[in-house]
Amino acid sequence: MTDAARSLYIAQPALSRAIRDLERELGMTLFARSGRGVVVTAQGRRVVKLAREALDAVHEIEGLAHHTGASDAELRIASTPSLEPGLAGRLLPAYAAEHPGVRVQIVRCEGREAVVSAIRDQRADLGLTDLPVPADLVTHPLERQEIVLISPPGLELPNPVPMGRLHGMRLALPARGSTRRRELDAMFGRYSVTPTVVLETDERNGWLNAVRAGRASLLWYRGMAEQAARAGLVVRSLEPAVRRVIAVVHARRRLPLIAQDFLATAEKGTTAA
Structure with a gap:
C-alpha cells in the first residue's frame, strides 16, 4: 500500500480510505489483510477483470467518436x-x-x-x-527538474552555489503565504539561511525584471535558464542540488x-x- 501510494504521489492513508470507500460502495471485499500487507481477493480479481473489459469497450466507443470528428x-x-x-x-x-x-x-x-x-x-x-x-x-x-540560482552578471559566486551562500543574499521571492513561498521558506529553514527579500510577488515578469535591473537574484527552474541566458543573466546550480x-x-x-x-x-x- 505504501509503494502504491508513493507511485500515485498521494498519502498512504488517503489511498487506504479510497479503497475502503470503494469496497463500501460495491458491498464486497477487494483486498484482504495478511501478515505481509494486503492481497487481492477472488472478488477483487473478478472486479478488475470486468472493469478492464468495460474500460476497453468505452475506449473503443471514444475511438469511433474521435475518428468521426477528429x-x-x-x-x-x-x-x-x-x-x-x-x-x-x-x-x-x-x-x-x-x-x-x-x-x-x-x-x-x-x-x-x-x-x-x-x-x-x-x-x-x-x-x-x-x-x-x-x-x-x-x-x-x-x-525531475532542477531549481537553479539566476543572478545578474558580476556576482562573485562559485558554481554550484553552496546553500550557505544564500544567507543574506538579495532575492526576489513569491508572495508571502503562497504555496511556493512556503516551500522555499522550508528549504531556507532546513539549511539555516535567511535571505534578504528584495521583492515579494507572484508575477514572474517582476522577478526577472528585478534580476535584470541588478536588484536581486532568483530561485527558479532550469527550464527558465535559456530565457535568462538570452537576457544576459547568469545561471548556477545549487549545492546540494534541489529538484522537483x-x-x-x-x-x-x-x-x-x-x-x-x-x-x-x-x-x-x-x-x-
Missing part, C-alpha cells in the same frame, strides 16, 4: 509559464506529429494552484505542473481519448529520454 477535436492543457516552453517545444510537436487533426489550447496559469483550479473547474483537460498536488488529482510524473518532480495531472475521471493520447505521447517521450 477535425473538431480540441485538447486544453493548463500550464505554468515556467513549464510552458518545455510543453510547447518538446511535448506538443511530438503530439501534433501523431495527431495532426487535434487543436491544442494552452491555458496559461500563474502557478500550481491555478493549474489545479483550471482542472477542477473543467477549463482544462490536463495540467502540467510541479508536485505535489491535492489527492483528488491523478499524477503522471514526467521528469514535473507531472501531467488530471481529474479522477475518464479522460477524453485525445487526452489519453497526449499522456501516451508524454510518457513515451519520458521513456525515450
